[in-house]
Amino acid sequence: MVRSITALLIVAFSAATPTNAFVSPMQQSPTRIPSSITHRNYGPLPSKDANMSEEERDAAMEKALKAMTAFSNKYVQNTNTYYCEDQSVPAVVIKGLAEHKVTLGTPLCPCRFYEDKEKEAKDGYWNCPCVPMRERHECHCMLFLTEDNDFAGTEQNISIDDVKKNCGF
Numbered sequence: 001m002v003r004s005i006t007a008l009l010i011v012a013f014s015a016a017t018p019t020n021a022f023v024s025p026m027q028q029s030p031t032r033i034p035s036s037i038t039h040r041n042y043g044p045l046p047s048k049d050a051n052m053s054e055e056e057r058d059a060a061m062e063k064a065l066k067a068m069t070a071f072s073n074k075y076v077q078n079t080n081t082y083y084c085e086d087q088s089v090p091a092v093v094i095k096g097l098a099e100h101k102v103t104l105g106t107p108l109c110p111c112r113f114y115e116d117k118e119k120e121a122k123d124g125y126w127n128c129p130c131v132p133m134r135e136r137h138e139c140h141c142m143l144f145l146t147e148d149n150d151f152a153g154t155e156q157n158i159s160i161d162d163v164k165k166n167c168g169f
Helices: 002-016 054-079 088-104 117-123 131-136 160-167
Strands: none
Touching: 054 088, 054 160, 088 117, 088 160
């Protein structure tokens, strides 16, 4: 009985869903949007850096990357948490925080999908450190890991050079 209900639901969903329902806006459009104003191929960001030249944006990213690395190192120590044993994880998250700092003006969690990033940034719930991290030490991004987490390493510091190297900056 359960198997037939599952099959029925799959057939019903398939019939009601257009074949391109899961295609990102970038895949549908032949026009390429510059990567400096896109995020994970979901389309253009409401960007605070839209009027910056490429050099200005690079300088802003460098500054934000340094700030987010310093913040992360301090927060790890203050909360007695650890970085993931795979250093590319914190590096990519720190880069995402820096990108949001430049584009949105605040370090919105880069590991979530948002319908409206500016609204979420203003709301503050998912600004790093997010409310779940502050209240329960639960970091969805795996940036700040408690020592009992299977992925936690022993490091409480990451250098700006390691961040750049591990995230391709």
